[in-house]
Amino acid sequence: MELTVSIRKQLRSFELVADFAVQDEVFALLGASGCGKSMTLKCIAGIETPDSGRIVLNGRVLYDSELGIDLSPQQRHIGYLFQNYALFPNMTIKENIGFVASGPASERSAKVQENLERFGLKELADAYPHELSGGQQQRAAFARILAADSELLLLDEPFSALDGYLKWQLELELGDVLKSYHGTALLVSHDRGEVYRLAGKAAVIKQGRLEQVHTTKDLFKNPETLAATLLTGCKNISQAKQVAKQRIWAEDWALELAVAAGVPENIRYAGIRAHFLELRSQAGENTYPMEIVQIIEDVFSYLVMIRRQGTSAKPIRWELPKAVWEEYSSRKTELYVYIPPEKIILMQQ
């Protein structure tokens, strides 16, 4: 399975620019809402038409503005899972699946039975979509996509309409669906956890611009850009500049920090994830005395807002296990916090 996309499309307030290739993997587009990520999927499926560019699936040209090729959605054979599942409301689940299955009658009914069974929908075969829960509707939508023999699976915020536990269950079930596509799918999401768990590769999309493609692990470890850092869930960002080869001045935090990697001259921001800060009892490299701005008790951890002692710097969010914080609180000693140099994210843009 191979998909290459290179498209441009002028949208209301920005231009969508997306260039990427996907090969036998789950590829995720991570972005805030309204950034153009769903539009990218719609262009691939043929629901929307780009202004220019080229889309090729398994050597088949789906769209090419120069050659004047623009296949209809029907000709593209791309399965699109809509956020609201878009089941046909006037048909039962069985009819929904049968309506899109191709081939002679016997083959069609075999496909219906096979997919009803595979997704545990046999008891719901004669129910209408509005009688189903969100999770059941999603299963029915998957069953319908598989019955239509599509070559590629596009997932548009597949779990955002579902609540916690159900979401988790369906995420596990998605694994089975992906096997039918040799593990290939294009996922659009604003949920970093979802992207991290499901996708092998990912790219951040901001205001229509697709940033560089990384393996998901690399993207979260070293997001490179401000947009990527924020979208991967980093809560602490400061403006920063280089002071030495491996030292930066983090302006918002009023901290001078050693970093593990070489600092590029044109560095603009530095970031540190809330759970990478460490408690210390005395000063040292990257270790500063801190004052507490606010303490918030969360379900399994404490969120402590801290800033460098004696300054009015922007508070840094620190997330730590309850036991660690409670142990510290009982000691009533001065608070020192260590920022590990290898965990500091540097951003040039």
Next chain:
Amino acid sequence: MEISPLIITLETAGAATVVTFFAGIGLALMVVRMNRFKGLADAIITLPMVLPPTVVGFFLLLLLGKRSSLGRFLLQWDISLVFTWKAAVIAAVVVSLPLMYRTARGAFEQLDPNIIHAARTLGVSEWRIFWHILVPNARAGILAGVVLSFTRALGEFGATIMFAGNIPGKTQTMSTAIYAAVQANDYELAFDWAMVIVVFSLVFVMLMNWWIAHTDKGAALWN
């Protein structure tokens, strides 16, 4: 009581409704899909609903009458429309079309566009989408449009009398018969026809309401 006005009215309204049904749905789909000039197209199609029917009839005369170029063109094949049964149908179509168009358009616009998109990506042809998805899911609106345009055609007067005339046994409908009866001072006959129209219209609107309430699963679907 000569019953020909009743027969002519039912035939005219029936024929007009068949035309209106297809034309109204077609125009509704066309306008829904338009990107430019949507407002203009909508206004032109809706115009006969807000213009005085006599104006509509007058324009039909101008457009299709024997003195118009189109009228002369049709005369070459011995087709003359003015003051015929066909003219009554055309008049009824033009005045009832906006009702069908507007109700159908409203019903189409309420459909979730993702349902259509999903059908397309799943390989369903545009024709099957139309008959098996668009029409069934918009059926309440389409049904309402059919009944409204049929009852409108039943009572059509102004455009009909201008364009089709009031020829007993040929183009005289119930509403033009009432006019003729009143002019002839036959109030009894006028009253009878008036009651027939009221009863017919009432029955059709009630049928529509019953039908929509009992056959439509749609109301519950849009949750």
